[in-house]
Amino acid sequence: MSDYDHILPEKRFQADLGDRDRLKICKKDIWIPTKRLDPLFETIEYVLMSEDQIQAPGMLIYGAGGYGKSAIIQRLEQMYAVGDQRIKAIGVGEDLDNSKLRDLICDAFGIKLSNRRNSRERTARLLHILQTEHFCALLIDELHDTGFKTFSQQTNSLSLMKHLAGRPLFLCLICFGDERAKEVLEKDDQISRRYIYWPLELWKDDTDYCDFLATYETHLPLRFSSELAGKVLRKRILKYSHGNMDNIVKILKACSMDAIISGRERIEIEQITDDISFLCLKYGLSLVPSKSPIPAKRGK
Structure with missing residues (x-):
């Protein structure tokens, strides 16, 4: 040896x-830690510290395919799996039935949907889960496919996102998507002004890139x-x-x-x-x- x-x-x-x-x-x-993502994770941490506000803030991390969104999502799930600030993740990749964003969220939190259960009952059930299990944020992957495929989906999803961020749920939304998701969010002034838009960038020949390669080799x-x-x-x-x-x-x-x-x-x-x-x-x-x-x- x-x-x-x-x-x-x-x-x-x-x-x-x-x-x-x-x-x-x-x-x-x-997962290879890289300084180029430190500002992003720091900002997410500050977003999650949003108490005593009228509405919880939101964030869209966007980029084309292959920009590293999936790796960031997986890392966030690991970082906030336990503790008093937990994140629940959902994504279109888990949705084989092209369900509504509402259905995906309810399914992720184990809330059974039925014709007899109205919106108020679902909200009460979700609030109980958020408080008892210490969830403070919802991570939505591929927002452009999960909730924005059609105009009707866009309208319903934007309304739902406002509801989730407001009281009593006060749920931070950390979304991932591409330029299409950004364009839809920017159409709604109420949502757009509460969102941080964070573009993911291509790598360039700099110190971060060198460090990434050197670490990967190990x-x-x-x-x-x-x-x-x-x-x-x-x-x-x-x-x-x-x-x-x-x-x-x-x-x-x-x-x-x-x-x-x-x-x-x-x-x-x-x-x-x-x-x-x-x-x-x-x-x-x-x-x-x-x-x-x-x-x-x-x-x-």
């Missing part, structure tokens, strides 16, 4: 596992150092990922798996070429097509 100094101490044993086990490790999703069960944060490799990864978070991770996964299969045991520049999308497909991964970045404007 080598020292494997390029791997986290608690994970160095993984480099001596069989190829199949190491391939599975490479394919796993992992989780890979490869027997030799790849020096991912080195100038040549990091620029090549950025070029073919188009700065898209999802693409960066998929390229790293595919190249690390290929490094094991080929016996190279390190990620090399020769793997990341115009054929990188085919290499990703070989290992069951699909790159997101390049799209122009969303302008980075924050504010209410």
Whole structure:
């Protein structure tokens, strides 16, 4: 067994596992802390500290596919799973029946819907759950699909969102979506002025990006150092990922798996070429097509 100094101490044993086990490790999703997201998590923390206000604040974190929304959602669920400030998450991915936003929320909190139960009864039941189980916020994934598909859904969903944020529920809404969700929210002045709009940005060749690559490498069960944060490799990864978070991770996964299969045991520049999308497909991964970045404007 080598020292494997390029791997986290608690994970160095993984480099001596069989190829199949190491391939599975490479394919796993992992959370890499990055300073570029610290301001976002700090703002969310302040949003959740909103007591004694007429209406709870809301937040829309938006970006195109592959900008890292799913990873942020999963991290928030872990951070606020217990304690006196808990978050309940819902998303269109769980909705196979194209249900209304109201139905998804009731289902998430275990509130059974029936023709005999009216809105006041549902509100009372939800309030009881929020107070006894210490939920202070609702996390809504893919808002553009969950509640804004049709004009009728938009009207009903916006009305429901106002109701949830007002008394007696006073529930903070942390929403994730794309530009379509932002456009719909901005149509309603009452909602729009209470929302913080936070755009997710593409990666660029900066310190945060270098740190991300260097940290990611410490989780890979490869027997030799790849020096991912080195100038040549990091620029090549950025070029073919188009700065898209999802693409960066998929390229790293595919190249690390290929490094094991080929016996190279390190990620090399020769793997990341115009054929990188085919290499990703070989290992069951699909790159997101390049799209122009969303302008980075924050504010209410």
